[in-house]
Amino acid sequence: MSASEATAVAPAALRPHPGGLFLAELRLTFRRLRTLALLGGYGAVPILLGVVIKITTASGGPNFIAFVAQNGTFLVLVALFFLLPLFLPVGVAVVAGDSFAGEAHLGTLRYLLVAPAGRVRLLAAKLVALLAFCLASAFVVYVVGVLVGAILFPTGGMPLLTGSTVSYAAGLWRGFLVAAYVAASLTGIGAIGVFASTLTEAPLGAMAATIAVPLVSQILDVVPQIAVIHPYLPTHEWLVFADLLRDPIFTPNVVHGLVVQLVYVVVFVSAAYAR
Numbered sequence: 001m002s003a004s005e006a007t008a009v010a011p012a013a014l015r016p017h018p019g020g021l022f023l024a025e026l027r028l029t030f031r032r033l034r035t036l037a038l039l040g041g042y043g044a045v046p047i048l049l050g051v052v053i054k055i056t057t058a059s060g061g062p063n064f065i066a067f068v069a070q071n072g073t074f075l076v077l078v079a080l081f082f083l084l085p086l087f088l089p090v091g092v093a094v095v096a097g098d099s100f101a102g103e104a105h106l107g108t109l110r111y112l113l114v115a116p117a118g119r120v121r122l123l124a125a126k127l128v129a130l131l132a133f134c135l136a137s138a139f140v141v142y143v144v145g146v147l148v149g150a151i152l153f154p155t156g157g158m159p160l161l162t163g164s165t166v167s168y169a170a171g172l173w174r175g176f177l178v179a180a181y182v183a184a185s186l187t188g189i190g191a192i193g194v195f196a197s198t199l200t201e202a203p204l205g206a207m208a209a210t211i212a213v214p215l216v217s218q219i220l221d222v223v224p225q226i227a228v229i230h231p232y233l234p235t236h237e238w239l240v241f242a243d244l245l246r247d248p249i250f251t252p253n254v255v256h257g258l259v260v261q262l263v264y265v266v267v268f269v270s271a272a273y274a275r
Contacts, residue, residue: 025125026132029095035133038091039140045087046079046145053078054152071158072149073171077245079141080182084238088137089214092186095133096193097207099126100272101200123273126194134186142179146172164247177249178241185257188234188264189214195268198275231256234264 029035053065053075067074149155158171166174193210200206217235220226230236237257243250 021121021125022128025129029129029133030136034094038094039136042083042087042091042137043140043144045083046075046141046148049079049082050075050145050148050152067159068149069153071168071171072151072153072155073146073158073168073175075149075153076142076145076175077178077241079145080138080178080241081239083141084182084185085214085218085235088182088186089189090211091137092130092134092190093193093207093210096130096190097197097205097210098203099130099194100197101203101206102197119273123194123269127191127269130190130194131187134183134190135180137186138179138183142175146175160245160247161242162246166247174244177244181241181244181254181257182238184261185238188261188268191265191268191272192234195272195275198272232260234260236260 050068050072053068056065065078068078155168157165157167158174159165160174189210192213193206196209197203197206214235217233221230221233221236237253237260240253240257243253
């Protein structure tokens with residue numbers, strides 16, 4: 001091979017795989033002890049709830065656990081209901097807040113921003129890892145909830161909120177849709193956290209600012225004097241996943257919730273890119 005041919009081949013041989021940065025970011029995110037601890041904690045919630053509900057049911061528990069006692073799939077929904085207002089956003093805030101601030105704190109951000117990474121690919125890789133964490137968080141609860149529910153409670157027909165009953169397989173599908181909606185509902189907070197992470201070199205500061213957003217949003221959402229802004233708050237439609245348990249499924253609120261999250265993602269991802 002001539003010298004000119006070697007020169008032409010060398011850049012192509014040294015060019016990194018286009019998905020290498022994304023895979024590296026996913027490995028970095030899911031190999032961290034705190035990520036595994038968060039996912040383990042989420043998975044422990046349906047186990048704890050299942051045991052408590054089983055015990056309280058056997059001794060005459062309150063009526064609100066009746067649905068779980070009738071069909072174990074409802075354990076997924078109860079667990080997500082308890083986790084969504086605070087604990088799931090905390091995990092998203094930890095991952096999103098550390099995305100850029102952690103790199104800046106360690107002094108590796110400037111090296112990641114140069115070729116062959118670049119700003120667009122780096123931002124996209126961080127967002128893919130964040131989305132993967134949102135999905136993993138919701139579906140860890142789903143999988144563990146389904147298994148524990150099947151062990152501790154009946155697995156026959158699943159009663160819906162409208163009074164009708166669907167098969168166990170259809171109930172699993174409804175639970176899957178709920179978990180997917182919960183994961184999507186976390187993306188807006190995640191995008192805000194990524195933007196906050198670009199504003200500071202202190203990961204804890206970015207995490208704290210991100211955690212404050214859903215807390216403040218939920219407080220504002222119960223103030224009737226500012227009801228005009230309620231539909232635009234990032235947490236306003238979080239709990240409308242109950243509409244997925246109707247027959248037929250009531251979609252307007254679910255669609256509105258997804259659109260609101262998409263708007264937050266577009267706005268704050270654009271702001272993060274500008275930073």
